[in-house]
Amino acid sequence: MADYDIVIRGGTVGSSAGTFEADVGITGDTVVALGRNLGAGKRNIDAKGKLVLPGGVDAHAHIEQLSGMGVMGADNFESATGAAALGGTTTVVCFAAQHKGKSLTKVVEDYHVLAKRGAIIDYAMHMILADPNARVLKEELPALVKSGHSSIKLFMTYEHTKVDDEQLLDTLVAARENRALVCVHAENNGMISWMGRRLVERGYRDPRFHGPHHPRLCETEAIYRLAAFSELIDQPVIVYHVSTAEGAKVIREARGRGVKMFAETCTQYLTLTVDDLVKPGLEGAKWVCSPPLRLQSDQEALWHALEIGDLQFVSSDHAPYRFDATGKLRAGPEPSFKEIANGMPGLELRLPLLFDAMVSKGRYGIEQFVEWTATAPARMYGLSPRKGQITIGSDADICIWDPKRRTTISDAGVHDNTGYTPYAGRTIEGWPVTVLRRGEIIADDGKVKASAGSGAFLPRDPGEAAKPTGRLSPEFDETRNFGAKLY
Amino acid sequence: MADYDIVIRGGTVGSSAGTFEADVGITGDTVVALGRNLGAGKRNIDAKGKLVLPGGVDAHAHIEQLSGMGVMGADNFESATGAAALGGTTTVVCFAAQHKGKSLTKVVEDYHVLAKRGAIIDYAMHMILADPNARVLKEELPALVKSGHSSIKLFMTYEHTKVDDEQLLDTLVAARENRALVCVHAENNGMISWMGRRLVERGYRDPRFHGPHHPRLCETEAIYRLAAFSELIDQPVIVYHVSTAEGAKVIREARGRGVKMFAETCTQYLTLTVDDLVKPGLEGAKWVCSPPLRLQSDQEALWHALEIGDLQFVSSDHAPYRFDATGKLRAGPEPSFKEIANGMPGLELRLPLLFDAMVSKGRYGIEQFVEWTATAPARMYGLSPRKGQITIGSDADICIWDPKRRTTISDAGVHDNTGYTPYAGRTIEGWPVTVLRRGEIIADDGKVKASAGSGAFLPRDPGEAAKPTGRLSPEFDETRNFGAKLY
Amino acid sequence: MADYDIVIRGGTVGSSAGTFEADVGITGDTVVALGRNLGAGKRNIDAKGKLVLPGGVDAHAHIEQLSGMGVMGADNFESATGAAALGGTTTVVCFAAQHKGKSLTKVVEDYHVLAKRGAIIDYAMHMILADPNARVLKEELPALVKSGHSSIKLFMTYEHTKVDDEQLLDTLVAARENRALVCVHAENNGMISWMGRRLVERGYRDPRFHGPHHPRLCETEAIYRLAAFSELIDQPVIVYHVSTAEGAKVIREARGRGVKMFAETCTQYLTLTVDDLVKPGLEGAKWVCSPPLRLQSDQEALWHALEIGDLQFVSSDHAPYRFDATGKLRAGPEPSFKEIANGMPGLELRLPLLFDAMVSKGRYGIEQFVEWTATAPARMYGLSPRKGQITIGSDADICIWDPKRRTTISDAGVHDNTGYTPYAGRTIEGWPVTVLRRGEIIADDGKVKASAGSGAFLPRDPGEAAKPTGRLSPEFDETRNFGAKLY
């Protein structure tokens, strides 16, 4: 009689604390044993010479969503999460994106319908608040957080979704009172809008001008401002997609003076540069994302910031727009850079690209790869210990990596609906050949094996990251906090 | 026959470089000689045992002006500049304050009428731009700068006068193109508005809550943001009325990384603290100004910042509102702190208070006193060499100080129209007993001796401070500057 | 038939990534299984309601060693490691302390004899180089590093052990070439010596003057200097026993600019303050250690530095001197503070004190406790994955904690040979009631259960921390590195 439903045998198991040789015993959804020579499994998977790593956690992906610029993404949940599964990602935190005037509750319900129908991997949801009015914050937010939507996303830029400083403060206090985390797209809207206007007025229209459109300073400024708000309210925040050395430095300084600020960067800021925007015609549009791609020296700074803990993890910011009139070029055949949809696909290739850059290239160990792509985002967002690590009781979300498999990336070879990949032509080493989600093989040798809708919603308590420092009194009562240095 | 119209004999002349014994020979408006045993004057003034210092230059005073909160100041030009003269100030830079929708040219003309009618000391004008639209910036600004109004003031807060980030950028570029200087009231409007709303909602209404109303962080945030804008455009800026240690630090860091940022603080931030707001009833309203009074430790930090050059000079921010229904209490008998007019008088006592704090108390020398209250503001704002120093060819704006005269300040003893002074009860040492403006005695032994309208307008080229660093190309053409680290 | 030698059943296992419910299966020395309902053990230990945590790794303890001041420690390996075991520490990194003129090889051999005879827990050795001459570095060091002594300790102060700047550079290069880690006691020797001389000359002799004897600045200065050396050579360093907020800040800044600098603090700097030195008579001598105890605000700064990763772990710096003529007072009955032996015991109580301060008081989670006291020091010093975590293949070094047991600390209740504890009188919550080392119970319910000499030497490859950044060429050839910004 079998002791386990599945035993993955003979592999090297990786965690953020190191690697070790062990079999992994799975029963039902769950890892129930790790050990040498575990007893029999109903199914036994040979992992000799392979790495057995936690499934990736991608904490930042736009799926089946209308963007802040009003463009519909190319993926639905099935296409997005199928591609994710093929690339080793078994958990995604996507968005329930409110637009102005909408009921947040309704928005969340609507996204649940979409996700439930299509998701192949497990999912949690950040709620995008484009309209954080008193009703939303007082009447809707508490129940939604309680039901497991414990993180809020705000935009400091984009015409249709941005919040102003007072709304940001209102939301931070509401998050504090409900113990939710706040994630922020931090770029100075005025600077972007002003620069875009000037560039177009002067006839600078092609995609390469998306770089100066979002000057480096728009990131540093917004992060600094956000840190000031976070400090005022004593509410932790996570900065999304840090792209510049200076941005990382502002975060470092804020953390140094006690602000509870966390941050991610994304695959593209570690592996692409602004030079990719310089292409004939509109081709560069494929590399238009916000913040824009930056310099080689920024890549170095961002790796260093991850190493010393100023940034904690790496997401994809998957934002898939086809290179046609439904997506990138929806504004007509000759759009200015301002009209090109912002974003690029990333769910599928995040892990393989980072494995190659980090592990195969010898720059970092398995520990950092697992930490930055799975363990840390799970911990930050309240998904631990179910997700992000292979440990007793955790969900059996496991990738079996062939560390030596070489893959040449091509537009034809990727599986989401975007129709192109910004990494076409690269050859990388290392691939997650078999992927399990809650004990079920969902991808194997390049094929999706699970059905749409088999992914499950992950209600979350807020992660450790959401805890205030306690410097201010819990109720944020101004008189109690009078003595604090803030006033 | 006399060699000079006036000779001030036997005094110790002070400059920002030191002191020396010399007679001062004046002919007409002008200092024409400095020397030992100068020849005869038609009039000879004995200054033995006295200090002969340049008349004060107060670069920040609101006169006959409707405030950003919509309250009319208590002073007209005659009362304000008469009081200034009695306190040793012979030059003032006041404001031509545009309100939204108004022609800036008309606004400037109107203020000229008022100033011409009333001014007893010489005056220049900053133009407050509350509505920096394209017409104002393109059609009006160039001529106004050319006619000598070479500095622009912007507010980042106050409902009726604040500009947003794009307007700030528009104005910085316009200033750059016209070689004007930009001065900024830098506080984060959203933070103030949000905090004010919350405090009042919770019933915290009395004047002491003006402190938390403007949290310290609202200053640091806004200065940092301003520095980012200044760096983006390569346009120098002057930060008004720095009140916190952290604000001074942000300026220091900006200067250190090459941002051309200058700054003043004001008498009140060096000599009063937030404890002054804590008074029975509404009495604290007299000490309500913005930014609010801060801590003793901030005073120390601001002195230090002046010493090491992060701040360059000290102004009064004279903003006189009577403690009655015309001013401080115009919102009725029980206003919340939000409704109390912001500001306090300062033109008259700036020099005596600083002389006492700096020179009489032995903390600094005459050099710093002269530098921070006269030479530096004159230099920064393009008034040198006419104003701010006693040198050959400069205007004969001279104060004869009795360094030992002791004065106890009282509400009855001050001369503007405010009706009170926030310094009542202090005894200070040192007083400018005789004051000359362009060779004319305008104040002597506590009496104004010149007539309303005898002050003259001072058209200015922009000061040295207005020069960009040259890091970017002069025309701020985005393509030329593409290589700069800004993008 | 039993599946395992031992099964610890029903406890909550803790790691630096979280906690989970699992049985722990041990065979021989090793953890071979983690799982739900593991099979039978020959011995089964009930851990219901208990925490099952990795044995502590104390990476900084002086055992059976003549100090830099020439005083023999009170403990031999048996007494020190027995006490350690009772407090839950199963691995210690002690010192092989060279004195000037001695063969390092001989020194290491001698310490091995002592350790082999007495050690109850496992041990690795740092080599203290008091005389890093060319012979030691070229002829002795390579073989010693190869045989598993992969870390070097240097003193920047103490008359008999300190190295000068050139010796420090020589040692850093030798460490780089042999891939060893360098740990440093970083205090400015001149400042200490000078201040000590002056204080005694002025008659300030009692123990409380040990504080000013080592001014705060002596730590910041030395850390900054060390960072400069580390940067020059591109050789990682670990700063020992950081005691001040400023020291932590210097480390943060160095890390931020790319210096590969790591750091520990010690139990006493997190739990005691300089006020403990102020006692009648010589009593304060018990709290004399170097660096000296600091302020409450330093404690806060050090916790924060641990949180944000500037410091990575907490050691004891166990340095046991009896409060009598053999130790603290060996210089006679009326020693000045300069003559009091520096150090305090800490091996036994490090874990219980930190558990209480961190976990019982609710300030941090089990994750941080395990990370800072076991996982991180093991990783930093090349003891992973054998030590510092409970994972498959790791040594079965395990503490079973009763998180609720309350203990009042007393001199009589501690077990090393020091004769006193600086924490007498405190009541703490949480205690490691049963302790296993390589699958053997070595302490149980306050009794040592293993024999002297049962501890094993742990040869080490250098940890991840010893890897240079690669900024300079591997061979540190000046011409190759000419282009680097260092010259």
Added chain:
Amino acid sequence: MADYDIVIRGGTVGSSAGTFEADVGITGDTVVALGRNLGAGKRNIDAKGKLVLPGGVDAHAHIEQLSGMGVMGADNFESATGAAALGGTTTVVCFAAQHKGKSLTKVVEDYHVLAKRGAIIDYAMHMILADPNARVLKEELPALVKSGHSSIKLFMTYEHTKVDDEQLLDTLVAARENRALVCVHAENNGMISWMGRRLVERGYRDPRFHGPHHPRLCETEAIYRLAAFSELIDQPVIVYHVSTAEGAKVIREARGRGVKMFAETCTQYLTLTVDDLVKPGLEGAKWVCSPPLRLQSDQEALWHALEIGDLQFVSSDHAPYRFDATGKLRAGPEPSFKEIANGMPGLELRLPLLFDAMVSKGRYGIEQFVEWTATAPARMYGLSPRKGQITIGSDADICIWDPKRRTTISDAGVHDNTGYTPYAGRTIEGWPVTVLRRGEIIADDGKVKASAGSGAFLPRDPGEAAKPTGRLSPEFDETRNFGAKLY
């Protein structure tokens, strides 16, 4: 009858506060009048179209001195100060250089003999303390400071002159007690010595290796350490010859946190770069000075540091060694870089080179030129108001500049005894055509007009710079200062 001995008519007088049109009236040694159309002079000098500027104050020049490396400088007082006069410098602060074991009093007396015999311009003396033992500090220093030698120079490097940390602290306290200023050559001796040894061992001997011989970090480290000592003792210091961007930044940070630290840079660090060392054969030896020449980016950083006040003035560090066996090459025909005498001539060309770089090139105004080359060094070193400005009562030390005269520098065209100039081949604009020292023309149209020995000693009270911050009690009694954050 003449009113004045000399009247300089019709020129543009310059000061650190600006320029003005005025005649300058001189009687005896002294400026007695400034004015329009001054009365008759016995002698009248036409300065129409010319600039009338204060004579330069060079606060750092080695004259007739045995260097720290044991080489005798090429100049005696006559040759050095004659050359200085021709270049517009009328005041020099040279050194009385103690060697180990010597009486400081005797040293000072000896230098007075030399200076009195040869000096053509006025001179003050810094005392170099190579042996600051108790006798020197207690018995000799007080009288020497009282007799006008109010500044002390210390070396942190150079075998024969360097002091260790304790000696540095002893000297800082002695300076504090005697109100003297301390100037420091701040480079880390160990780093230099170590690097020199390694380079030579590896066969890197030619002059270009003088760059890596003194790594950039040796400057930053030493300045940081010096700042720590200055802060500990609350004694101001002046850092000599800052050469790197990082060095300037360390100073900025020290000043920002309240350390009273001042600094100079030298002509060569603003106008030459390390590329000048790369010459065929030994030619590069001419450009060997310490600190070594650095990068173009350092020049920019140093100008910026002067602008924002982190550095206060520019000296020459005149250290003249002939390019022959008496000087640069005294160690034989094939010296390694370590044996090449460190230094270059600079007294004559400091002002013309800086005038050209600053004023003729349009980068700065006359104000900064005067401030950085005359007014500031005079003020810092207690020579104000006699020296460094043209004001009533000041010494009539005046240069009449032809701002348009173009000069091509050549070895043959310079006038000291060095035999070469590091600037040969440059063409510069602006030259001081006539130079007065205390009312006497000492140089005119390229000819020295005054006799050896006509220069006078300038006893000095310490400048403003020597005043402690007062943070600590005046007597530096450790118990009184116990509360300060230092301990």
